[in-house]
Structures are given as structure tokens and as C-alpha cells.
Amino acid sequence: MRGRLRLLLLIGGLGLIAAVPLIAAFFDQPFYIDLLRRVMIFAIAALSLNLILGYGGMVSFGHAAYLGIGGYAVAILAQHGIYDGFVQLAVAVGASALVALVIGAVSIRTSGIYFIMITLAFTQMLYYLGISLDQYGGDDGMRLAKLSDFAGLIDLNNGTAFYYLIFTIMVAFLYTVHRIVQSRFGMVIRAAKSNEPRSHAIGFSPYLYRLAAFVIAGAMCGVAGFLLVNHTAYLTPDYMHWTRSGEILFMVILGGIGTSIGPVLGAFVFLLLEDILAEWTEHWQIILGPFLILVVLFAKRGLAGLIPGGDRHD
């Protein structure tokens, strides 16, 4: 019963998001397509972070690194005249996975506050590296001369087509994370989060599994970076700023750590509230801040925990 209600709500919610371009076209408000594209890109980033944070207990405070890597992969290739979207996407994902492998290999040996600080430090290094790359825009960033080209398969210049591409990826990732966390692999990282000494004692060595999860999450977020730079058509090192990492972290916490739909919910509520409040007053943070604190204090499982039917894996 609960499961069915949950599934109906999920399908209803996704159906609503899928219908936004039609509704926006009807009311002649293309702005909302643009806004929701951005929201969904961050939902993808938050989904990927939730895999390691919510299920693996790895509080990465540097997840924006992969937004940056994905973005730079597209922009640097474009700068050199390579617009092929498949090549760009492959490089974005590959480079993100590789960077995640390096960062993860070091940071996963630590835990708690050290893990947070190391992931933050790595991302700050990448941020300053981005600033120092003068040939690729340096501090100011650079325009993307041309969006990724998928050879007629899909035209990213078409706002609605791009919207549905992002939507499809978001739903696919939502399902992928859902499957992963229930697989044998997912059980290992969740178990290690729950009770690490017990995991060792029954014969698990969680390190490689955690590292693999870290790499998967990095690669997924690299896709978000690929999409984000095509969305804004502009790349800046700010993609990797630590406040960006913090925002993604907050979306996960707001939506519900370790819940399947939470990160999407968190991204939507966070960014839409930001948008609505910013229209109202320039001091929107004064309202958003306390709201976030209230959710964290009173909704233990985030917004997803408030949904009837509940939302948890157990």
C-alpha cells in the first residue's frame, strides 16, 4: 500500500515536470523551461552526491569539482574546435571519474571531519587551477562558442529538446541510484556506513567499494557539469567554488539524506525558493536560511520524510 502510494506520487511528480514545457508554452512563459533545466541539472548533481553521502556515509564537501571538470571538458574541447557531443560527454565523464578516483583514493582512507576537509581542499585546488588557466578564460571564464553537437540526434539549442534530455538523464539516474543502493554493491557501502567494525569482522573490506561508489558519483556529477555548461553556454571557475559544493550538499540534506527522491526534491525546493524569494527581496537569504534550519531541525529525514507513504530503503 505504502509502496504503491509512493510510486503514484513519484510518477505524478515526474509527469508534472515532464509537462512543464507544454504548460510554459501555453502561457508563453519560456523562462520556466530555462529555470527548471537548471534545477534538474542540480538535481542530477545532488542525486550523485546522495549516493556517497546518503548511502555511503561519505560527506563530500567538494562535489562541485565534478561540475567543473564536466564543464571544462566541454569548454576546452570546444575551444579547440571539437564540438562533437559524444566525444565531449565521454571526456567529461572520463575525466570526472579519473579525478574522483584520485581524490577518493586519498580521502576515503580518512573519515569524519578529515574526509570533509580533504574533499574540500582538493576542490579548492581545482578551483584555483581553473582561475590560473588564462588560455581557458582564467578568472572571468569564457563563452562557449558552440553548444555540444549531437549530429542531428538532438539539438541543444532547442530549449525544449534540451529540457527533455536533462529530464531523461535525471530520471535515468534516479532509477540507477535506486538500483545500485539495493544491489550487493549498495548493501556493502550501506553496511559499512552502518557499522564498519562489523563489516570488517564478517569479512568485508569496504575501501574498494567506497572508492567505486565515489568514482560513480563523480562520473554522474560530471554529466551534470556537461549539461550545466551547455545550459549557461558560459564556463567560469565558479562552477567549482566551495559555496557550490555547499549548495549541492544542502539540497541533499534538505531533501532527505539517503532517500531515493530526496535529492531531486531538495534541488527543486532550494532553487525554486531561491528564485521566488530573490524576486521578492534582495535579502532572500534571510528567509531561505532559517527555512533550511527549520527543515533540518524538525524533519529528520528531510522533505522526503514528510511525504505520505514515506521514502526510505530498508
Added chain:
Amino acid sequence: MTEPLLDVQGLVRAFGALRATDGVTLDVLAGETHAIIGPNGAGKTTLIAQLAGNLRPDAGRIRFAGEDITALGTAARSHKGLARSFQITSIYREFSVLDNVSLAVQAHAGHSFRFWRAAREDEALHVPARAILNEVGLGGRAEVLAANLAHGEQRQLEIAMVLATEPRLLLLDEPVAGMGVDESQRMVEFLATLKGRQTIVLVEHDMDAVFTLADRISVLVYGRIIATGTPEEIRANRDVRAAYLGEEVED
């Protein structure tokens, strides 16, 4: 005479000036239940931590089934067939009882880089897990969240997880600690059913449990084994009575 399953020689572990394990030599024969007793602070926990691989000895060596395992970590020892329960119950509290045991089965069912199929629908995991739960008497509690079990049931669950790793040697660290009389009695009865089938090293404070279960007993005092023998021999040993049973030595 056959080689003992577990063969500990000259084990030393110091914490600063305190030699918590001070030259322990111990052998555990295949099939026996070997209890380790000793007063508080005798170094039982330090010893079992070294046997399980949580703590590295400063000197000495540990052989298991003819193989030197002194340098192996906990997970590697688990794969050699050495399984432990903890003094303070150690289970996955936010998982179901069945998931807890399935995880222990999974840990010994090859690598876990399997990303897609739901572990819970995997018969290779939950069929053996259910069989073990039935064996320890938790068959009816499979779907309950482990955190919601009574204390005694949680201890049973931990034993079930230990058994699910198909161990050749069980290291049980105070399995009846904190249990009520009834629970404790049930646990001892259950452990008695394992006797003969399993080799067990039992660290325990509860003397009723020890004398009911043990084939041999080693007495640890100040990091040293002062005596090893059958329960009758230990009961009659004057050194043991002096060091361990204290005031009763006058009788």
C-alpha cells in the same frame, strides 16, 4: 597428535608500561570449546582483539589451520574462517534481521561488485540466511528491524551473522553479557548445540556458562595464562583459586 586449529605462541602486546598480553601461549584443538576466563583487567579483550585481527601484537605469532595469520587484518582472517562476536553487540541496527545475516553470507560469496540486481531478491543470499536464522531461533523475526529486537535477540542475531560466515573457529566475546537469566540460559543451551560441530573460543565472565560449555579452560591473569585444563582441573588448581577466585582459597 594432530596440530591444533589455533596455535598462539608468545604473544605480547603492551600499552605503554602495561603489558596487557604478556607472553600468551595457547592452543585450541579442532572441535573443542575452549574458554578463556580471568578477572577484570586480565587482558581478555586485548587477547581476543589480537586473535581477531583488530590489534597487532608487538611480539609472538598466531597460526591458524597451519598458516601464520599474525599479519592478516580482520577481513582477511574472516575469509580464513575466523569469526568473532563482540562484547558489545555489533549488528547493523538500521537493517532488517534478514539483511544482517544476508550480508554476512554475501561477504563470503565472492566479490560484491554487482551493481544492478537487488540483493534482497537474491536467493543465493537469503535462503542460507533464513536457514541460519531458523537455527538460532530468530526465524520468525526475519523482517524486523535489527534495532527493534530485544537485547538477547540482538545477541542471537550477532551469533547468526558469525555462523553465516561459515567459520572454522568462533571467537565469542562474552556472548551472555548483559542478558537476563532466561535469555542467558537459552543462549547457553544454543551454544551447547554447537559444541562438537564448531570450534569455539569463549571469553566469558559467567562461570555457569563457562563450566557448562567448556571442554578446556585457560585462566588469564595479568596478561599471562597461569593454567590450562579441564573444568575439573581448573576448579582444583590452587593457583587459579588464589589468583582468580580470591577468598575461596581458604576452603
